[in-house]
Amino acid sequence: MVYAVIMAGGVGTRFWPKSRKSNPKQFLNLFGETTMIQQTVERLNGFIEPENVVVVTNRDYVSLVKEQLPAVDPSFIIGEPIARNTAPCIASAAALLHKQDPDSVMIVLPADHRIGNPKAFKQVLKTAVKTARNEQSLVTLGIKPHRPETGYGYIQRSLEPVIDDSELPVFKVQKFTEKPDAETAERFLESGDYLWNSGIFIWKTSVILEAFKQQIPAIYKEAKALESSEFSDEDVHEFYQACPSISIDYGIMENADKVNVVPGDFDWNDVGSWKAVHELSDKDDNGNASVNTDALFVNSDGNYASTKGKKLVAFAGVKNIALVETDDAILVVNLDEAQDVKEVVEELKENEETNKYL
Structure with a gap:
């Protein structure tokens, strides 16, 4: 078998x-x-x-x-x-x-x-x-x-x-x-x-x-x-x-x-970072992706947006940026440096007051 x-x-x-x-x-x-x-x-x-x-x-x-x-x-x-x-x-x-x-x-x-x-x-x-x-x-x-x-x-x-x-x-x-x-x-x-x-x-x-x-x-x-x-x-x-x-x-x-x-x-x-998620998501003609999010992209290329709640997110004049929102936290990261998110988590571990966000 x-x-x-x-x-x-x-x-x-x-x-x-x-x-x-x-x-x-x-x-x-x-x-x-x-x-x-x-x-x-x-x-x-x-x-x-x-x-x-x-x-x-x-x-x-x-x-x-x-x-x-x-x-x-x-x-x-x-x-x-x-x-x-x-x-x-x-x-x-x-x-x-x-x-x-x-x-x-x-x-x-x-x-x-x-x-x-x-x-x-x-x-x-x-x-x-x-x-x-x-x-x-x-x-x-x-x-x-x-x-x-x-x-x-x-x-x-x-x-x-x-x-x-x-x-x-x-x-x-x-x-x-x-x-x-x-x-x-x-x-x-x-x-x-x-x-x-x-x-x-x-x-x-x-x-x-x-x-x-x-x-x-x-x-x-x-x-x-x-x-x-x-x-x-x-x-x-x-x-x-x-x-x-x-x-x-x-x-x-x-x-x-x-x-x-x-x-x-x-x-x-292997979906190793938010950059990979962006690459695998449906995108507009300028390479912008929004997931369950009302997003407006003006003079902006290669961005990713995923937010919570009913709100409009506007990107103006930026490239390769990911904005990821949950109920209690927001991440903004350059997609070319998406591996740095792991370092954010390490920083959160260092402080008892930020442990709640892990």
Whole structure:
């Protein structure tokens, strides 16, 4: 059986003031009527049913998951008591699924990505699942780059496919590279053998558990103990307390012997900032976007507005500005510096009087 594992534990600091500790990015409806985590499940329709979806989230968000994804089996919602990065997150889900179905395949998906072409996405997943089963390998999805992007990690693939008898070619991963500088990103784009790292993984639960055994035995030991447990809150708590904090990329993928990549082009975006939201929103002829907002743009280009209440927002003579309003806060940020919102959140943490805005 094929299962989806949705990683939904992030706090979304770059999306303040809409994203808060009590209601982070993945539970917001930034695009359309449904939330990002709901869209993540919806785009799998016809490929994976909701009853075969596992969600790993912060323990404080379990009720939100149940509310927004009522078709997901409550026993398939893992509430993390503490943040331990993606490796323990994935190991806990692998233990749960391997206990139920030792031959299971898991597709690991972040809860907060945007995919504009679900049909093409499912076609790539089909090839990835087939590869994971037949090759007993770790599989990831790579995105064909359209520009020299410095905000994504990269995957260097083999020049020739290692599997060419499937509907889509499959390549061997040569190496993973962290976010490059502009000159390196340009070189990667020109080379033709580099892909953006999507952070989407496919493998058999038995294969990923063996990879943990070989590379992070401390997590493997705890995962096997969790697999033999009742998966109570106490069992999950003990697992996370005992695990080191490490990412799946650094802990497993970068040093694994057999990793394949399936290239895809399905209009993917990791939605990492308000700049990405602006890029993905409907815009006027001057690149201005307004979401549920009465906005007037005069001699203004490339702006974004999202406000609360019935009020008119006027932009005059400005470019690349985002104005985001909630009931208790207003953010004004240059979209080219949208990553600085994370620093705003850090500043709010410093002061007891401003903690209430987190």
